[in-house]
Amino acid sequence: MKARLLIDRSVDDQHGLSVDDALTRSSEVASITLRLYTYQTCVLVGRFQHIHDEVNLDRCRALNVPVNRRPTGGGSIIMGADQLGIALVIPPDSKLVGRKSTSLMRGCAKGIVRTLRGFGIEAEFRGKNDLVVSGRKIAGLGLYQAPGGGILFHASLLLDLDIQFMLTVLKTAFENASDRGLSAVSERIATLRREVSSDLSISGLMKAVKLGYENEFSIGFRRGQLNAEEQLLANQLLERQYRDRQWVFQTSSRIKDRVGHYKLKTKGGTLDVRAIVARRTLKSVFLNGDFIASENAIFDLESSLKWHITDAEALNRTIERSYLKNRQFWDGISATDISDAVLGAIGQSDSDSFASVPNSCFVHSGTIQ
Amino acid sequence: MSDFSSWLPTDRLYDESSYLWVKDDLESGNLLVGIGNPTIESLGELSYLTISSPGTVVKRGESVGSMEAAKMTGEIVSPVSGTIVHRNEDILDDPRSASGDPYRNGWLFSIAPTSWDEDKSCLLDSASFFDVLPEDLRDSASV
Numbered sequence A: 001m002k003a004r005l006l007i008d009r010s011v012d013d014q015h016g017l018s019v020d021d022a023l024t025r026s027s028e029v030a031s032i033t034l035r036l037y038t039y040q041t042c043v044l045v046g047r048f049q050h051i052h053d054e055v056n057l058d059r060c061r062a063l064n065v066p067v068n069r070r071p072t073g074g075g076s077i078i079m080g081a082d083q084l085g086i087a088l089v090i091p092p093d094s095k096l097v098g099r100k101s102t103s104l105m106r107g108c109a110k111g112i113v114r115t116l117r118g119f120g121i122e123a124e125f126r127g128k129n130d131l132v133v134s135g136r137k138i139a140g141l142g143l144y145q146a147p148g149g150g151i152l153f154h155a156s157l158l159l160d161l162d163i164q165f166m167l168t169v170l171k172t173a174f175e176n177a178s179d180r181g182l183s184a185v186s187e188r189i190a191t192l193r194r195e196v197s198s199d200l201s202i203s204g205l206m207k208a209v210k211l212g213y214e215n216e217f218s219i220g221f222r223r224g225q226l227n228a229e230e231q232l233l234a235n236q237l238l239e240r241q242y243r244d245r246q247w248v249f250q251t252s253s254r255i256k257d258r259v260g261h262y263k264l265k266t267k268g269g270t271l272d273v274r275a276i277v278a279r280r281t282l283k284s285v286f287l288n289g290d291f292i293a294s295e296n297a298i299f300d301l302e303s304s305l306k307w308h309i310t311d312a313e314a315l316n317r318t319i320e321r322s323y324l325k326n327r328q329f330w331d332g333i334s335a336t337d338i339s340d341a342v343l344g345a346i347g348q349s350d351s352d353s354f355a356s357v358p359n360s361c362f363v364h365s366g367t368i369q
Numbered sequence B: 001m002s003d004f005s006s007w008l009p010t011d012r013l014y015d016e017s018s019y020l021w022v023k024d025d026l027e028s029g030n031l032l033v034g035i036g037n038p039t040i041e042s043l044g045e046l047s048y049l050t051i052s053s054p055g056t057v058v059k060r061g062e063s064v065g066s067m068e069a070a071k072m073t074g075e076i077v078s079p080v081s082g083t084i085v086h087r088n089e090d091i092l093d094d095p096r097s098a099s100g101d102p103y104r105n106g107w108l109f110s111i112a113p114t115s116w117d118e119d120k121s122c123l124l125d126s127a128s129f130f131d132v133l134p135e136d137l138r139d140s141a142s143v
Helices: A013-025 A057-063 A101-118 A163-169 A179-187 A202-217 A228-242 A295-304 A312-325 A335-351 B002-007 B037-043 B089-093 B116-120 B126-132 B135-141
Strands: A003-011 A032-039 A042-045 A067-069 A077-079 A083-090 A124-126 A130-133 A136-145 A151-158 A258-266 A269-278 A281-289 B021-025 B030-034 B046-051 B063-069 B072-077 B082-087 B107-113
Touching (some): A003 A013, A013 A042, A013 A067, A013 A083, A013 A228, A057 A163, A077 A083, A077 A163, A083 A101, A083 A202, A101 A124, A101 A130, A101 A151, A101 B072, A124 A295, A130 A295, A258 A335, A269 A335, A281 A295, A281 A335, A295 A312, A312 A335, B002 B126, B002 B135, B037 B135, B046 B072, B046 B089, B046 B107
Parallel strands (some): A042 A067
Antiparallel strands (some): A032 A083, A042 A077, A124 A130, A130 A136, A258 A269, A269 A281, B046 B063, B063 B072
């Protein structure tokens, strides 16, 4: 099987996105391409996010940080020298991974899991698009299918992360990047420099990821470059899409997120639940309050409910499953308590007015404790 | 066979590439284009959806909208050339409304075709479509 490796360093947001898109749309998506690259510092929002809700545009302008929109879904992210961009482009008829999006996502991310295992780190999938290490997120994942059927798998793998900068340019509960905010976010993410070695370089990580994918797929990636058609397509996409303010600032979906709060007194303390709901999709749920539970049990529950249908029966089943897995870590709180509080928050979101609800990939408003 | 025909009804045609179905809308004489079980099985539940406005002229294979599902985003690619006549406002307001009965509620848009005979020859009946589906999706039909 033909497999190509592309390496790019310090690309700007427009070039970074247009090349990925071109690779996926090209009529010659006949081979697998693995692109490992870093961006010049920028902010990228998810496909259907409302940019004004997510990004502090004034601060980005003041700091000369460009903002753009990915073709993939999920939350807003910062990309820069210490966040490895991984793009895996797969032909429509590839037998390498399944066709179902769940197996596609997991299949495409296995190379990263293998890479991390090589560093002695065990990572697992959680929620909609998270790769976590001991409950802490180390990579955000996304999938996009182009009109011709080509698949783009995107990942942002954290070698390191300047949390203070991230909290400055993204809208979160921590507008002023306070010590409390920095600490709370830091506890919920993992970086390779923290987990493995502070000396690990982006070049070293690129080599490791290439090897991880080669071992996982049993294929060899040969260094290559864009062909003429891909280059032309990338230039066209750059002009008509990724340089176009209408693409970047679009509010194409008529569905706006709503937020709902609900407090429930239990034997173990008060559960203070915040739910972000897009029609019948529970995008995120956050548990706060004065109850006692392990961070991991809370993260596991929150992750398992990301992008969940708001149907009560289905929610109860998922909550029960997560609860039973970590039963000993919930002190005086039952699965029914959690279900009641989550459903209460969803119910409140029906009556609340539309709210500006930021939803970042590596930090969200519910991180506050 | 009754299970199969409810998973993949025999009264319409299917596009191998986009997984969308195409059905005659007998009332208007136009065609209805929609999502079915293979779409939902492959992408997951839809959460966001956009569809081009009525009056948009589109060629078969061109994007007429976009969507975000549980794990994936993608384009809505028209299996038919023509002019969009109506959009399903209910599904735009609530993309999950298609999930229970996608062959009734999952229509995305109606289109006045311009080269139906030609496009029709590119579409598959349910049995042929089933045969070309990947194995992990075919398995879903027997559940």
